[in-house]
Amino acid sequence: MPNTAHSTRRGGIQSIDRAARILKTLASGPRRLGVTELAQRLELAVPTVHGLLQTLQAHGFVEQDRDSDKYQLGAGLLQLGNSYLDLNELRGRSIVHAERLAMRADAAVRVGVMHGPSVIVVHHVFRPDATLQILEVGAQLPVHASALGKAILAFSPDEVVDDLTSEDLPRLTGRTLGARELRAEFPGVRERGFARERDEAVLGESSVAGPIFDHLGHAVGAIGVVGDTERLIPRTIAKGLAAAVTEAARGVSRELGARSWPGTPAA
Amino acid sequence: MPNTAHSTRRGGIQSIDRAARILKTLASGPRRLGVTELAQRLELAVPTVHGLLQTLQAHGFVEQDRDSDKYQLGAGLLQLGNSYLDLNELRGRSIVHAERLAMRADAAVRVGVMHGPSVIVVHHVFRPDATLQILEVGAQLPVHASALGKAILAFSPDEVVDDLTSEDLPRLTGRTLGARELRAEFPGVRERGFARERDEAVLGESSVAGPIFDHLGHAVGAIGVVGDTERLIPRTIAKGLAAAVTEAARGVSRELGARSWPGTPAA
DNA sequence: TGCTGTATTCGGCATTGTCGAATGACTTTC
């Protein structure tokens, strides 16, 4: 295993690695990119990138703008992303629990899984009041600055934790934790069975989340609530919220066949 | 241009074609697949498939189940699908119009784009009453049995129409149209500026949709309402609904820079 | 009209992915 980076790891087959890098580049930029521009960023020859793009286009993974000739992501990716959700067991099992938690906590609920240095939201229930909210399914949250991420990481193997805390963690707000502080939180998270985050990703927004375990006892995801700091924090301290969160996390875990729980030898 | 099929077209670079086929196979099956099973279905050697899967896994496009060793789609696809939505201009421009249409029509609204033989839903607004509904963003609808599909197809080049109506169109209900009937509807759709569908995909469900044009006058998508047949059809006949739909379609088109509209030389 | 920026096509060479065969880890069978 010579390569430890996770963002731009070179897996094996060259052309697929390159295609993946093209897709990720297109996903990150806010605008369409031309062949030449892509070739420069990826340090590849222009015809090489062109060939890759042609193939990706044939499968609907990229689309070429009619008059600028530039490329953007294609609808095929949306279709595949949707299939991922349909087939995802964690998501399926968590829907009922998420709904219940949203009612109990009167707050928005998110379910996430780890993906590289991010948590990807695989399920999202709106805060029960009917105000306009945007759906965050598919969104990526920073592992180190979200309760979901902390809940998973606190129960992950050291290898994973080391990998993620070795890079410099972006400071998103004045309260975002650094690597040391982050690691220092984990024992407490393990003891309590849930993680908190206060204004660490977005000012005025906080979250509480608990880890979800599979039948082998691995932390495969997390479920938790998000909301305005001034609404959420008082209720966390008053304990009712944290209990609801851990109960939901435990419920999903049980459905996945988990038998043990932090502090509890076997459920 | 030797290849005209759209479902399993072989674009160019072999390994990417194969990787795409793996992803589509995993997306279609309801369960995880092992290396051997995949190799059989794709008629490839087992080590070849294994190598492709390893690379896809390194990028988060597939995941391997811990104890069954079988593969499933990965969270990276969800991330990319979400990026597609974020960057999609049609979607961005249609959000406001879709919201307004949902209010006026008191029905669920969908915005879709063509993708092979399907329409992919890129935006979805729930029916205003607060009953539990599932989000259909990313879902694929049959082109020939949805108002969205018909609205786009009626304004598409003959080449595209021929391609899609050449294959046998699946009969989803007793009312699903065949290729001939479908083509016969198009002149009317072009004249009226909107398409209808009644119980042709799902019994008891109908839809009305209008085409969305870009600044070159190409039909790049459609917007429309869906709902229970007995609720929707009377209101379509009473004309109010159709007017609201075409108005929304026209509104989005204008935002995309379209200058003309069926029946109208220039807007 | 020429210039400079694109996207695309072509084709020869060597890198790269492919697949037969072998290995190892498990499960089932008798």
Add this chain to the structure above:
DNA sequence: GAAAGTCATTCGACAATGCCGAATACAGCA
């Protein structure tokens, strides 16, 4: 409890494959 069946994974040699330099086509601009 050995033997025969799964299956995923590793190895390595051959040649098919994708790569990229150079040439082409096409646009917008001076």
